[in-house]
Amino acid sequence: MERPARAPIAHALVIGAGIAGMQAALDIANSGYPVTLVEKLPSIGGRMAQLSETFPTLDCAQCILTPRTVEVGRHPNIHLITYAEVEDIQGEPGHFRARIRRRAAGVRWDICTGCGACIEKCPTRVPSDFDMGLGRRKAIYTLSPQAVPNKPVIDKEHCRYFTQGKCRVCEKVCPTGAIAYDQEDELLEIEAGAIILATGYELYDVTRLGEYGAGQVPDVISGLAFERLLSASGPTAGKIRRPSDGREPKEVVFVQCAGSRDPEKAMPYCSTICCMYTAKHAMLYRHRVPDGQAYVFYIDIRTAGRRYEEFLQRAVEEDRVLYLRGKVSRIFRDGEKVVVWGADTLSGQQVEIAADMVVLATAIVPRPETRRLAEMLGIEVDAHGFLREANPNLAPVSTCRPGVFIAGTAVGPRDIPETVAQASAAAAKVLSLFARWQLEPEVEYAGQS
Amino acid sequence: MRYFYFPGCTLETKAVGFNRSAKEAAGALGVELVTLPEWNCCGATFPLSTDNVLDLAGPARNLVSTAEAGGDTLAVACATCFNVLRRTNHFLRKHPDTLEKLNAFLERPQPYAGQVEVRHLLDIFVHDVGLEAIRRRAVPGLGGLRVAAYYGCMLLRPADEIALDDPERPGIMDALLAALGAEVVDYPHRGECCGAYLTVKSPEASMPMSYRILSAAGRAGAQVLATACPLCQFNLDWLQARLRQQYASYQPLPVMYFTQLMGLAFGLDPAGYGFEQHYVDPRPALAQAGVLGGIRSP
Amino acid sequence: MRVTISVEQVRSEWVRRIEEVSGQDVMACYHCGKCSAGCPAAEAMDLLPNQIIRLVQLGQVERALESQTIWYCAACQTCYARCPKGVDLPRLMEALRELAMQKRGDHLEIARLDVQALAEFPQQAFIAGFRKYTT
Numbered sequence: 001m002e003r004p005a006r007a008p009i010a011h012a013l014v015i016g017a018g019i020a021g022m023q024a025a026l027d028i029a030n031s032g033y034p035v036t037l038v039e040k041l042p043s044i045g046g047r048m049a050q051l052s053e054t055f056p057t058l059d060c061a062q063c064i065l066t067p068r069t070v071e072v073g074r075h076p077n078i079h080l081i082t083y084a085e086v087e088d089i090q091g092e093p094g095h096f097r098a099r100i101r102r103r104a105a106g107v108r109w110d111i112c113t114g115c116g117a118c119i120e121k122c123p124t125r126v127p128s129d130f131d132m133g134l135g136r137r138k139a140i141y142t143l144s145p146q147a148v149p150n151k152p153v154i155d156k157e158h159c160r161y162f163t164q165g166k167c168r169v170c171e172k173v174c175p176t177g178a179i180a181y182d183q184e185d186e187l188l189e190i191e192a193g194a195i196i197l198a199t200g201y202e203l204y205d206v207t208r209l210g211e212y213g214a215g216q217v218p219d220v221i222s223g224l225a226f227e228r229l230l231s232a233s234g235p236t237a238g239k240i241r242r243p244s245d246g247r248e249p250k251e252v253v254f255v256q257c258a259g260s261r262d263p264e265k266a267m268p269y270c271s272t273i274c275c276m277y278t279a280k281h282a283m284l285y286r287h288r289v290p291d292g293q294a295y296v297f298y299i300d301i302r303t304a305g306r307r308y309e310e311f312l313q314r315a316v317e318e319d320r321v322l323y324l325r326g327k328v329s330r331i332f333r334d335g336e337k338v339v340v341w342g343a344d345t346l347s348g349q350q351v352e353i354a355a356d357m358v359v360l361a362t363a364i365v366p367r368p369e370t371r372r373l374a375e376m377l378g379i380e381v382d383a384h385g386f387l388r389e390a391n392p393n394l395a396p397v398s399t400c401r402p403g404v405f406i407a408g409t410a411v412g413p414r415d416i417p418e419t420v421a422q423a424s425a426a427a428a429k430v431l432s433l434f435a436r437w438q439l440e441p442e443v444e445y446a447g448q449s
Numbered sequence: 450m451r452y453f454y455f456p457g458c459t460l461e462t463k464a465v466g467f468n469r470s471a472k473e474a475a476g477a478l479g480v481e482l483v484t485l486p487e488w489n490c491c492g493a494t495f496p497l498s499t500d501n502v503l504d505l506a507g508p509a510r511n512l513v514s515t516a517e518a519g520g521d522t523l524a525v526a527c528a529t530c531f532n533v534l535r536r537t538n539h540f541l542r543k544h545p546d547t548l549e550k551l552n553a554f555l556e557r558p559q560p561y562a563g564q565v566e567v568r569h570l571l572d573i574f575v576h577d578v579g580l581e582a583i584r585r586r587a588v589p590g591l592g593g594l595r596v597a598a599y600y601g602c603m604l605l606r607p608a609d610e611i612a613l614d615d616p617e618r619p620g621i622m623d624a625l626l627a628a629l630g631a632e633v634v635d636y637p638h639r640g641e642c643c644g645a646y647l648t649v650k651s652p653e654a655s656m657p658m659s660y661r662i663l664s665a666a667g668r669a670g671a672q673v674l675a676t677a678c679p680l681c682q683f684n685l686d687w688l689q690a691r692l693r694q695q696y697a698s699y700q701p702l703p704v705m706y707f708t709q710l711m712g713l714a715f716g717l718d719p720a721g722y723g724f725e726q727h728y729v730d731p732r733p734a735l736a737q738a739g740v741l742g743g744i745r746s747p
Numbered sequence: 748m749r750v751t752i753s754v755e756q757v758r759s760e761w762v763r764r765i766e767e768v769s770g771q772d773v774m775a776c777y778h779c780g781k782c783s784a785g786c787p788a789a790e791a792m793d794l795l796p797n798q799i800i801r802l803v804q805l806g807q808v809e810r811a812l813e814s815q816t817i818w819y820c821a822a823c824q825t826c827y828a829r830c831p832k833g834v835d836l837p838r839l840m841e842a843l844r845e846l847a848m849q850k851r852g853d854h855l856e857i858a859r860l861d862v863q864a865l866a867e868f869p870q871q872a873f874i875a876g877f878r879k880y881t882t
Contacts, residue, residue, distance in 0.1 A: 651819075
């Protein structure tokens with residue numbers, strides 16, 4: 001390979017600002033190197049920002065996350081670009097050039113103070129993706145009150161001004177004149193020596209689970225939606241209310257492996273986190289609704305993590321969660337009830353529960369954009385679209401391409417501790433490259449990984 | 450539109466009303482059903498063991514006959530016959546060795562190559578005629594008669610072989626009935642099994658299965674339940690006398706063939722539709738809904 | 748009662764025959780229980796459908812053949828439609844029925860059926876019933 005004329009650039013590009021991307025960015029930035037952190041959503045924190053409490057400690061997710069998001073937001077070595085996507089990456093290790101499209105927020109963030117007056121006065125309400133459709137947000141919005149950056153964006157698909165040509169309420173109430181309807185997307189070019197992909201996951205499309213109601217039964221929700229119900233900053237302020245009529249559900253069924261471990265119809269792999277978060281859900285539900293009953297249908301319970309088994313046993317013994325060993329076959333609405341047809345294979349009986357609400361532990365699947373980024377970078381994905389490690393045993397955060405590293409759920413389903421450990425590992429890989437480049441700027445970097 | 454038509458044993462005997470209404474309803478829509486010459490029994494169940502090649506010969510022979518008569522489609526009204534014929538065809542297309550064996554066994558001038566398409570009348574009505582044409586033809590219509598569409602097993606599963614509708618959320622019969630002017634009720638057990646041939650061995654086994662379907666349709670407000678399968682029709686209809694004994698609050702629900710409802714919606718004379726042969730007479734419900742004109746139940 | 752599990756039993760000729768006749772790999776089943784959860788005829792069964800597969804996996808074919816479950820499978824395909832491992836359980840049940848009848852003769856004695864009721868049945872019910880319950 002022809003050696004570039006210039007020394008490699010000790011600047012990292014981290015794509016995705018969930019807990020993985022933030023951790024990696026902080027580790028690199030705290031070592032004194034500059035990082036560009038790109039996030040698709042208007043603010044950082046990723047999936048963890050949607051969670052209520054974390055297993056097995058039951059820490060408030062928002063409380064342990066906020067110091068991190070704030071640190072990322074203020075870090076002098078982190079150039080944070082949110083509401084943006086990487087459109088193209090050229091170059092080679094040591095000299096990547098990325099083109100980043102920052103979407104027009106419709107708000108001049110340089111003069112916006114984040115006072116929230118625009119959000120308060122906006123007359124349009126739409127279902128909130130962040131709240132998994134259970135809550136509503138305005139057409140000018142931030143993801144949460146703790147958003148970093150705490151600057152709003154205009155949802156042009158729903159904004160009255162953009163759809164009907166009139167309104168302009170946000171513009172009128174903005175004290176600094178930051179509303180800029182005619183703002184255009186901005187194209188940024190950045191150079192980086194190394195890249196970390198931490199693009200996270202999404203949930204298996206519930207409409208493909210026909211036997212579980214195909215998303216048509218309002219009181220059948222995903223585990224992530226249940227997180228929003230549990231969350232103090234969620235649409236119900238932490239009260240358990242079912243979507244159909246807002247009533248407190250007295251019997252809740254949790255269904256594990258909804259789309260996981262199903263090579264025939266859905267995803268063949270285990271989504272790994274559902275056993276633990278389902279135990280957490282059932283436990284927290286019982287804390288919120290002391291006279292309620294939680295049932296969990298499972299195939300196997302996998303609690304392979306430190307203090308995980310103890311956590312599960314607590315759910316069963318202290319919170320009296322009834323575990324039923326059998327995969328649910330069918331869920332349907334019958335009047336005000338959601339009927340669950342399952343089996344308890346331990347007693348050899350078919351069972352039916354007329355529940356008030358059902359929570360599906362839907363499979364974790366990779367984001368489609370992960371595949372696109374992988375193609376752009378010339379790295380591999382597996383059959384499902386998860387990023388492929390250079391070696392799953394010995395190089396779990398490296399890829400087949402030097403200078404490109406991976407972390408978090410974009411590589412496969414994993415929990416927060418593993419994600420964070422992996423992110424730090426990916427950061428260490430980048431830092432070792434940077435350190436080497438500093439010591440030996442002439443070195444052939446391409447062989448390193 | 451002209452198709453070869455496979456009536457099947459039951460439609461020629463116990464379910465003549467289904468046969469007649471199917472042909473007449475098709476005719477009203479400009480669909481000519483030409484009875485397949487020399488048709489034979491489909492076998493009534495698709496053979497499920499791998500060493501049972503000979504049981505495929507019966508249904509296969511009908512496919513061969515269709516091809517020999519120059520047909521590319523075999524239209525079927527009976528859901529069970531449809532299922533058996535369609536699965537047989539699917540199997541033969543996937544297993545050329547078995548097809549070869551059967552061709553040798555059947556000794557017909559032209560070996561069968563899997564070219565015939567087995568289609569259910571619902572498919573032909575909804576996709577070839579179209580819902581809009583059916584809606585236009587549906588005079589006087591069903592006048593808001595509340596109907597529960599029941600699909601059972603045979604129209605839905607196995608989905609990759611039958612490929613008529615979504616097995617978990619079927620809708621093709623609902624769409625047809627709605628186009629006829631029915632008010633289609635929503636109930637959860639459209640695709641649950643009625644008990645099928647278990648009734649022969651033990652009606653007690655079929656009873657809870659049929660009860661589940663009928664009671665759910667009843668709770669949803671259905672005045673009649675519509676089916677495309679003579680065995681489902683029989684189980685769901687015949688077992689109701691026992692259900693009334695077993696469940697005090699059980700309310701009878703007439704079980705009709707969807708083609709009978711088509712005939713009524715099109716204003717055809719239902720004289721040969723065999724309503725009098727139903728165990729739960731549908732006529733009072735139909736009369737009450739004003740669908741049967743001046744006809745009153747005895 | 749403690750049952751003995753041995754290589755002779757687990758790899759018995761009976762298991763091989765059932766796999767051959769059904770065309771199914773019984774080891775594909777990981778016992779999620781979804782078949783048992785959705786079976787519409789389970790009420791009449793003495794063992795759940797997944798327990799039948801388990802018996803075959805254990806090589807306890809005789810116990811599977813003694814179970815009433817195989818005679819109450821209506822081949823409705825609900826289990827197969829939802830099986831995450833694509834196990835065609837109706838085919839397995841058919842193989843067990845065939846084997847049971849080979850060993851013990853027909854399951855249904857036509858002479859003992861309720862003649863009055865039979866007169867009411869549609870043709871396809873007989874044909875299907877006789878094909879499932881007799882050889």
